[in-house]
Amino acid sequence: MTDTTVNPQALPAGFVLAPQLPEILRPVTIRRGFVGLLRGHPTVAIGGTLLLLLVLIAIFAPYLGTVDPTALAPAKRTRAPSALYWFGTDVLGRDIYSRVLFGARVSLTVGLSVAIFASAAGLAIGIVSGFIRWADGILMRFMDGLMSIPPILLAIALMALTRGSVGNVILAITVAEIPRVSRLVRSVVLSLREQPYVDAAVACGTRTPMIILRHILPNTLAPMLIQATYICASAMITEAILSFIGAGTPPTIPSWGNIMAEGRALWQVKPYIVFFPAAFLSVTVLAVNLLGDGLRDALDPRMAKSL
Amino acid sequence: MALLEVENLQTHFRTPSGINRAVEGVSFHVNEGETLAIVGESGCGKSVTSMSLMRLIPEPPGRIAGSIRFAGKDLLQMSDREMRAIRGNDISMIFQEPMTSLNPVLTVGRQIRETLMIHQGLDKQAAEAHAIEMLILVGIPEPKRRVREYPHQLSGGMRQRVMIAIALACNPKLLIADEPTTALDVTIQAQILKLMLDLKHRVGAAIILITHDLGVVAEIAERVMVMYAGRKVEEAPVAELFRSPRHPYTQGLLGAVPRLGSSLTGTARRLAEIPGQVPDLRKPIVGCVFAGRCALATDLCRQYAPGLEEKGPRHVAACHYAAKGAVAA
Amino acid sequence: MSPPLLQVNDLKKHFPVKKGLFSRKSEWVYAVDGVSFEIARGETLSLVGESGCGKSTVGRAILRLFDITSGQVILDGQRIDDAHPSTMRQMRRRVQVVFQDPFSSLNPRMRVRDILAEPIRNFGLAKSAIDLETRVTALMDTVRLPREALNRRPHEFSGGQRQRIGIARALAAEPELIVCDEAVSALDVSVKAQIVNLLQDLQREFGLALLFISHDLAIVEHMTHRVAVMYLGKIVEVAPRYEIFAAPKHPYTKALLSAVPLPEPGAQRNPIILKGDVPSPINPPSGCRFHTRCPLVFDRCRTEEPTLRAAGPEQWVACHLEEGAAVASG
Numbered sequence: 001m002t003d004t005t006v007n008p009q010a011l012p013a014g015f016v017l018a019p020q021l022p023e024i025l026r027p028v029t030i031r032r033g034f035v036g037l038l039r040g041h042p043t044v045a046i047g048g049t050l051l052l053l054l055v056l057i058a059i060f061a062p063y064l065g066t067v068d069p070t071a072l073a074p075a076k077r078t079r080a081p082s083a084l085y086w087f088g089t090d091v092l093g094r095d096i097y098s099r100v101l102f103g104a105r106v107s108l109t110v111g112l113s114v115a116i117f118a119s120a121a122g123l124a125i126g127i128v129s130g131f132i133r134w135a136d137g138i139l140m141r142f143m144d145g146l147m148s149i150p151p152i153l154l155a156i157a158l159m160a161l162t163r164g165s166v167g168n169v170i171l172a173i174t175v176a177e178i179p180r181v182s183r184l185v186r187s188v189v190l191s192l193r194e195q196p197y198v199d200a201a202v203a204c205g206t207r208t209p210m211i212i213l214r215h216i217l218p219n220t221l222a223p224m225l226i227q228a229t230y231i232c233a234s235a236m237i238t239e240a241i242l243s244f245i246g247a248g249t250p251p252t253i254p255s256w257g258n259i260m261a262e263g264r265a266l267w268q269v270k271p272y273i274v275f276f277p278a279a280f281l282s283v284t285v286l287a288v289n290l291l292g293d294g295l296r297d298a299l300d301p302r303m304a305k306s307l
Numbered sequence: 308m309a310l311l312e313v314e315n316l317q318t319h320f321r322t323p324s325g326i327n328r329a330v331e332g333v334s335f336h337v338n339e340g341e342t343l344a345i346v347g348e349s350g351c352g353k354s355v356t357s358m359s360l361m362r363l364i365p366e367p368p369g370r371i372a373g374s375i376r377f378a379g380k381d382l383l384q385m386s387d388r389e390m391r392a393i394r395g396n397d398i399s400m401i402f403q404e405p406m407t408s409l410n411p412v413l414t415v416g417r418q419i420r421e422t423l424m425i426h427q428g429l430d431k432q433a434a435e436a437h438a439i440e441m442l443i444l445v446g447i448p449e450p451k452r453r454v455r456e457y458p459h460q461l462s463g464g465m466r467q468r469v470m471i472a473i474a475l476a477c478n479p480k481l482l483i484a485d486e487p488t489t490a491l492d493v494t495i496q497a498q499i500l501k502l503m504l505d506l507k508h509r510v511g512a513a514i515i516l517i518t519h520d521l522g523v524v525a526e527i528a529e530r531v532m533v534m535y536a537g538r539k540v541e542e543a544p545v546a547e548l549f550r551s552p553r554h555p556y557t558q559g560l561l562g563a564v565p566r567l568g569s570s571l572t573g574t575a576r577r578l579a580e581i582p583g584q585v586p587d588l589r590k591p592i593v594g595c596v597f598a599g600r601c602a603l604a605t606d607l608c609r610q611y612a613p614g615l616e617e618k619g620p621r622h623v624a625a626c627h628y629a630a631k632g633a634v635a636a
Numbered sequence: 637m638s639p640p641l642l643q644v645n646d647l648k649k650h651f652p653v654k655k656g657l658f659s660r661k662s663e664w665v666y667a668v669d670g671v672s673f674e675i676a677r678g679e680t681l682s683l684v685g686e687s688g689c690g691k692s693t694v695g696r697a698i699l700r701l702f703d704i705t706s707g708q709v710i711l712d713g714q715r716i717d718d719a720h721p722s723t724m725r726q727m728r729r730r731v732q733v734v735f736q737d738p739f740s741s742l743n744p745r746m747r748v749r750d751i752l753a754e755p756i757r758n759f760g761l762a763k764s765a766i767d768l769e770t771r772v773t774a775l776m777d778t779v780r781l782p783r784e785a786l787n788r789r790p791h792e793f794s795g796g797q798r799q800r801i802g803i804a805r806a807l808a809a810e811p812e813l814i815v816c817d818e819a820v821s822a823l824d825v826s827v828k829a830q831i832v833n834l835l836q837d838l839q840r841e842f843g844l845a846l847l848f849i850s851h852d853l854a855i856v857e858h859m860t861h862r863v864a865v866m867y868l869g870k871i872v873e874v875a876p877r878y879e880i881f882a883a884p885k886h887p888y889t890k891a892l893l894s895a896v897p898l899p900e901p902g903a904q905r906n907p908i909i910l911k912g913d914v915p916s917p918i919n920p921p922s923g924c925r926f927h928t929r930c931p932l933v934f935d936r937c938r939t940e941e942p943t944l945r946a947a948g949p950e951q952w953v954a955c956h957l958e959e960g961a962a963v964a965s966g
Contacts, residue, residue, distance in 0.1 A: 015607070015627050016614035018538075021332045024372040025319050028326055040323050196741040200802070203699050204755035204809060205728045214754075218745040348824035462913040492686035493851065494910045497895035501909055519825060522897030545901045563829035565858035567896050571882050578833055578858065581826035584794050 041298045047290030054284050058104035066098035069254045078270050087276040090262055099254040100276050106166060106255035107236045107284060113170045114235035115228040118177040123224060125178065126185020127212060130193065140186070143179040151176035155238055159247045169248050173235045184227050188220045222299040229292030233285045240281055256281045309336035310513050311360070311481060316373040318352070318359045325589035329355040331537040332373075334615075337481065342507060342514040344528035344545070346521065346560075350585055352537040353517045357483045360515070361400060362390050378480070396426040399474040403486035405466035409458040415442075415469050416454025419476050426477045441472040444509075446502055464495035468502065475510055485517045500526055521564055525549060530621075533557050536585055536596040539615065543622040553618045553629040555601045556581070595627070603628050639713055640674035641845050642698065642731075642813055647671045647707035649693050653918065665917050667693040669869035670707070672944075675813065680839065680846040682856040684892070685866035686914055691849045694866075695815045698847065699733055700724060712812075729759045732806035736818035738798035742790040748801055749786040752776075755809040775804040778841075779834065796827035803834065813845040820855060832859060853896050857881055862950075865889045868917055868925040871944065875951035885953040888926050924956070932957060 011017055031039055038045040057064065065086075073093030081088045087096035125143075129136035146154065151173075158172035192198060198215050206214070242248030243257025244264075251258055256277035263273025318330040330352040337343045345353045358364050359371050362382060375382040377398065382390065394400075402408040410418060419438035423429045429437065435454070442450035445468040458466055467487065474482055487503070488496040504527055507514065516528055524531055524545065531548045533541040533556065541554040552558045562579030569576075583600040586592055595613050598604040608627055615623040648669055652662040668690040675681045683691040697704050700716060709717040716727045732755075735741040742751060752772045755761075762768035776783050779800040790798055799819065806814050816835065820828045832855060839846060850856050856863060863880040865873045865888065873886040884890045891908040898905065910929045915921055921928050927937040936956050947953040 011611050012607070015611065016616045018612035018614040018625065019315070019332065021315065021317060022372070023326075024317055024370050025321055025326050028321055028323070196735040196737060197743045199696070199699070199701050200733060200735065200741055200805065201743075201754065202701055203728060203731070203733045204805065205725050205758035206754060207725075207758075214746070215743050219743070348826060464913055492914070493853070493895045494686060494891060495913065496897075497907050497909055500897060501907070520897070521825075521899035525899050525901040525903070526897040528901075549899065549901050560825055561899070563826050564899055565832075565854045566900075567854045567857060567893070567898060568881060570857050570877055577836075578829035580830045580833060582830075584796075 041294045043290045044294030044298060047287045047292075047294055050283065050287035051291060054104055054280075054287065055108060057101055058108050061098075061101040061105065064101060066101050067095050069094060069098040069102040070252065071095075078266065078273070080270075081272055088270070088272045090259070090273050091266065092262075094254075096259065096273060096276055099259050100256065100280055102254045103256045103259060103277060104280065104284070106249055106253060107239060107281065109166065110170055110173065110239040111232040111236040111284075111288065114173045114177060115232035117170065117174045118181050118231050118235075119224055119228045121174070121178050122181025123185050123217075123220065125182035126220075127189055127216065129182070130186045130189030130216075131208070131212065136186070139182070143182055146176075147179045147183075151234075152238060152241060155242060156245075156247050159242060164248060164250045166249055166253065169239055169242060172242075173238050176238070177231050177235065181224075181227060181231065184223065185220055188223050189216055192216050192219055226292055226296045226299065229288050229295065233288040233292070236281065236285055236288070310339045310341075310378060311337040311515075312374075312376040313360070314374045314376075316356065316359060316371070316375065318355050318364055318369060318371050320370075321368040322589065328588050329537055330359060331588075333534070333537075333539045334373075335532050335539065335542065337513050337515060339480070340511050340513055342516060342527055342529045344516045344518060344524040344531045345534060346518060346524055346531055347534035348519055348560075348585070350536075350588075351534040353534050354485055355537075356534070357400070357485050357515060357517050360483060361394055361398060392426070395422055395474075395479075396477045397479055398481045398483065399477065399479040401467075401470050401474050401482065401484045401487045403489050405463065405470045405490075406458065408470060409466060411458055414455050414457055415461070419454075419469075419473050422473055422476045437476065438472075441476050442469070444475070444506070445469070445472045446498075447472070462495075463491055464498055467491060467495075467499055471499075471502065471506070475506065475512070478510070479512050481515065482512045483515045483517070486519070487516070488523060489518070489520065496523075503527055521549075521561065533560070536592070537588055538596055538625065540597065540626070541622075541624040542615075543619070543624075547619065547622055551619070553622065553624040554597075554626050555603055555629070556597050557624075559600075595625075597626075638677070641677045641679075641712060642675040642847075643708070643710040644674070644694070644698065645672050645708040645710070647694065647697055647709065648705040649690075649697055649702070650705045663918050666869050666920055667917055668697065669920070671866070671869070671871050672707075673864050673871065673874060675845050675847060677812065677845055678839070678843045679862065680848055680860045682848040682850060682860040682863045683866060684850060684853060684856055684863060686851060686892075688868075688914055688917060689866040690869040690917070691866050692817055695733070695817045695847060695849050698813075699731060699815055700728075726759075729755075729809045730811050731813045731815065732809050732811040733815045733817060734799070734802050734806050734819040736822050738795045738802060738822060739790075741802050742798055742805075744790055747787055747789055748776075751790075751801060752786075752804055752808050755805060759809055761808075761810065771808070775808055778807060778838070779804040794827075795823055796830055799823060799827075799831050800834065803831075803838070807838065807842070811844070813847065815847045815849065817849045818851070819848075821850060821852060828855070835859070853893060865892065868914065868920050870925060870954065871952075872926065872955070873951070873953045874944070875948065879948060879951045885947050885951065885958050886926075886955050887930050887932050887957075891931075924954075 071094060076089050076093040077091055079085050079089040085095055085097065087100060090096055125139055129139040154176040155172040158175060159168065162168040198211060201211050201215050239248055240257035243255045244261045246261065248257055249255045259277040260274050267274045314334045316330055316333045320327040320329060333356060345356060347353045360375055364371055371383060416435065416438050419441055420434040423434040423437055438454055439450045442453055447453050447465060447468050461469065488499050491499060518524060528545045531543060531545050532539055533554065535556050541557045552561055559579055559581040563581060565578060581600055586596060586599060594609040594611060598608040613625045613627045615625045618624045618629055649667050651665040651667055653665055671694055673681065683694060685691050696702065698709055704717050708715055711727055711730060716724060719727060749772055752775050753768055756768055756771055762771055772786060773783050776786060781797060781800050820831050823831060838844060848856065848859055857877060860877050862876050864871050865886065867888050873889045880889065884893055891910050894907045908931065912929050915928055923939045924937040924942050927933045930937065942954045942956045944952045944954045945959055947958045
């Protein structure tokens, strides 16, 4: 009100001035930068920050006061957390703090790789079946078949066929995740094809490959990105489960699932062996899911309802 | 005394990009049994006004201020419980899209019955009988069969009739109809308008009709209030408003609508355009809200927001120049 | 007389609808069921009717957004309903479209510049990059949008401005015919007037033919040269503007016109209130499709389907009563 004060005397006689009205809401201050992001999309800000922190931990694991995570020290087995061994040591005397930090590398690599590969494959399959009717029937029945097997069982079965390695874990989980992505992409593509701007592009003489590239693909990226975060989270859990039951990364590589598997037998007496990797796994999955939820709200409010 | 008296109604919303002043200082009244039309284009605040009357604005992010006196009591001072007793009972509402305002998993009969059982305390049999009476009232054939049907089994026109039946079930004193015929085809719209005219005489409820269709206004309203950018810019009895609109916005609006039959009488002409766009309601507006699009606007308009002035019998308009122009002419 | 720009002969489009989850058998929606008309160069033909009458399907069939069930669509003497994709691409330039919804008819991720350049590039209309730029800026001037807006994306514009972009995109291909599919229906009154005036100016300036698909009869009367009234997939009456609005012959046309509320309080009008709703196009009524709602229905209407017959110099009506009238007067 202060900057718009008018002096009623200045209005010539015979003119009526509208009544002055009070402000009924506190003024909105539009903030930019991190504070603005935190206020506008708190989940993105919190999830993103947590995830960034974990990525930094994974990258700089060797410089964060860790020792060789595979170094055995039979004399110092199952020590409780202390100033020397922050998270304690496991049955073979290895430093759990170092193992958990290096384990972040495995989890994040698997999560990120599966998200990228499954999205790329799902995008291709979804677009093909959204555009080619005869391929749609075949591909979608195949995907139905894959979806009828629980993803974990499918991943275990695939791992049974190969050697345990990070690469094979990524491959197995990717195959298990593809059906869900391709179904999503297909439904997005089918609804985009109904959009008037696609019809207008057809009328403008745009060829089908260009229609896909220019009008369909860019508009599937937002829902894809959201789905990718959920895949990333679920891939990290699946990896941990596979490693936990001994069907995942080889025991020589410290991954959160492996650490928990090794601590399983002792978990009632030495719970910290299981606790720290489990806590890291939960926080990482939570961070990724927060980021996904936030992105969903931020990118498209309408899509938020349909997902 | 008027049935409904609204004074300086303000409905604002907090948005990340600023406060949206959707309704800013709107005052009006509705007498018993009277039909008031609120006219304006999308975003003018007419629907927000009606939602504010029912207190259906989520707070936060919204906030309602001013006073809404219904039968002497201020609705804005009431508790949520008192308000629930008024909604659907003393004041009821019809929406534009009957498919989304009816519950798809309940039969039509059950939906009418529930209103009656909640507000009037009728038992199931009495409510059922009354529901069938209501369906007869709104002209639904075979009401005994229809009460057991679900909304998706009815056509758009039938669904709107059911909505009207639910709205009228408790004998409301005030009915708010928000674009009741906009989603309907023209022949169905004619049926519903005829029904509303019939019911107006038979039921005697006051009606607030919210619409952008000037033809519908001319058909059933007695008094018209024109809104622009969250403000009331003009109000007059319907014949007076169409015959001599005073506010430049109302004049522009009437000139922008082609008349059916104009090609026959040779009165066809280029449609009047209102240049420019509606101002952004998230920014404070100094002076007249319409100044940016108005041909008559002067520096005075851009500096001082006009108040509502008496321009004729029961005719007010918020324009510094309207009356003077009319007197000179 | 030169041949018509567009000729549609006995156009039919039936859509399958799956009956159940497992059933192979499907029912058909008779969306358009035998529609014929012509549009001359520079002429506006309006297709009017209520929702589900098939008017938009006719427009989309002409644009060949799908293959038709039977019939012919002939553009300037050449059939386009069965044209080979390569010939079709060149024919597409000549027929463009403006859609109803200004929000979904523009790709939200493209800049206005790219939206307008798309048809110009596709049809190889620009000789050079400079020519492309000249054309794109000229289009902005034509639809009265500021040139600076070229670098913005659709969400930065209001509904009316977006519709101007949609019109500019249609003009970019230098078409001879524009299908306006409810092009002004979603707009607010004052913006609607701007777009209607713009379309009329452009038609005069470029000699465009318009197929104006609308349910708003007052706008149609303002815009059109001729009107075709559709009901349940069929044309029931075609006539020049004056005949339709002064002396409609078909009972449906009469009811449609009388149902429009006039913005004149106290106007003397006796609307013909049709009973019931439009029947489903899945199982359209036998005989005359309008017989279930017609106030003048008699026995013959229920069994025998009336065909379009001349009821005046340029007026065609599909009604048994008109046939009788023609015989009686002749």
